[in-house]
Amino acid sequence: MTAILTLGHGGYDQLVASEVPMPEIGPGEVLVKVLAAGVNNTEINTRLGWYSAAVQGATNDIAADPSAGGQADGGWNAQTAFPLIQGTDCCGRVVQVASDVDTRLLDNRVLIRPCSRDGGFESLANSWMGSDFNGAFAQYVKVKASEVFPIRCAWTDAELGTIPCAYGTAENMLHRANVQAGETVLIAGASGGVGSAAVQLAKRRGARVIAIAGEAKHARVAEIGADLLFGRSADLIAALGEQTVDVVVDNVGGAGFPTLLKLLKRGGRLVSSGAISGPIVALDMRDMYLKDLTLIGTTAWDEPVFPAIVRYIEQGEIQPLLAKSFALTAIAQAQQEFLEKKHVGKFVLIP
Template identity: 65%
Template sequence: MKAVVTMGSGGMEQLVYKDVPIPELQANEVLVRVLAAGVNNTEINTRLGWYSAKVSESTNNMADNVDQQALADGGWNAATPFPLIQGTDCCGEVLKTAENHDQHLVGKRVLIRPCIRVNGFDSLDNIWMASDFDGAFAQYVKVRATEVFPIDSTWQNDELASIPCAYGTAENMLHRAQVIQGERVLIMGASGGVGSAAVQLAKRRGAHIIAVASLKNHAQLKKMGADSVFDREANLVKELGESSIDVVIDNVAGDKFGRALQILKRGGRLVTSGAIAGPIVSLDLRQLYLKDIGLIGTTAWDEPVFPNLIRYIENNEIKPLVARTYALENIVEAQTEFLKKQHFGKFVLLPS
């Protein structure tokens, strides 16, 4: 089969489109023909080694100044098993199973849950497709049968492939923060993949949405359901007032991260699962403890998250946001455009 293999840490030269063997199934696994695979920040971060404790800069800065030295702790669970087929988002069709009792899955169009709770949902231990084992930037991928979810939808393959990572991350954040109807939710980086997903998913819960994004994306965010939108450089404490927000959804971080504590009400929640503007932040701990604020980190997806997304799609309660599709072999072009951050919605790769 054809696949994009990431040979090691570094720049775009590490992405090699080549022939590799079709995966051989082990017990409890299924083989999926990849119909479409979304592009995410996490694939770029993993290739760059951005998750290493040695890194303190933003993804974009690191991509512009790639250090060719491999970072041993640069993956989600320390060392990344290079060479690796990346690709966290997958819409596909189940071709065969390792065991007869999974035969009901054969021929079904499915979405793959990329976050696997390896020791069950009572433990936060997790591994990720495309970070810990081979993913969907290929014609075929294998995965545990428990992680494929048949879906009955009129959406196109590329639209379905835009959902898993971004929407799963956003739904997990909202689930952990226990966002409910009527709450005021501030979403930082609202035009990004996770941010735009959070706008739709929080609106679905009946929250009042305040979005932060560059000016060119304001109209689209309002169309998606944001009640108000502010520019990234706005003084949010002045615009919104102190202690005015119930929940902050922040995957941006960087030097403005600490200001969210001023905006949050007593007992408010700040939930994060990323740091695209930089992972090292400054905050006033007095704001955190004197206001009884909950600071919530999220990576491992909780059990209801992915079934929720399947239901939302099948009931047309959310809408896909696909900016552009590329042939799988054109991944370098796709990731180059992705890093420019000039798009709204997801880039999706289509295998030949």
């Protein structure tokens, strides 16, 4: 089959279209024909070695100078085993099941949950498709049958390919932060994959949504549920006032982090699963402890999260945000355009 191999940490030259053997399934596994695979920040970060403790800059900074990344510990879970087939998002069709797997899964269109809880849901130990084991940037992928979710809806394959990582991550953050109807939720980076998913999902919960995004994207973000929008350079303290927000969803990090803590009410929660503008932030401990704030990190997905996303789609409670589709072999172009951040929603690759 054709796959994109990531050969190591570095630039786009590390992405190589190759002919590789078909995956061979084992007990408890299924083989899925990939119909669409989403493009995510995490795949770029893993290729660049951004997760290394030695890296302090934003993703775009390292992308402009890949030699600044590339540390041995630069993978999602420390050291990445290269060569690797990346690809965290997958809409596909089940074409083969192991002898101990229910044959009724065969020929179903499915979404794959990319985050496996290896020790069961009572443990936070986890592994990710496309980071810890081969993923969906290929014509076929093998996964545990427990991570495959049949889905019945009118969405296209490409539209479904936008869902798993972004929407699962966003729903997990809102779930962990216990977002309730009537609360005010501020979402940084609201036009990106996770951010735009969080806008829809927070609105679905009945929250009032304040979104931060580039001004050119405001109209589209408003269409999916944002009640109030600000540009990235807005003076949020002046506009909103301190202690006006119940929950902050922040996958941006960087220099804006201290302001987000000022905006939180007493007992407020800040939840994060990323830091695209920079992982090193200024934290005034007084803002945290004097206001009884809770800071929540999220990587491992809780059990209800992904089934809920499938249900929301099937019940018509969220809409797809497909920005653009590319051929699988155009992955470098897709990642280059992704880093330009001119789009709203997600890019997908079609094998």
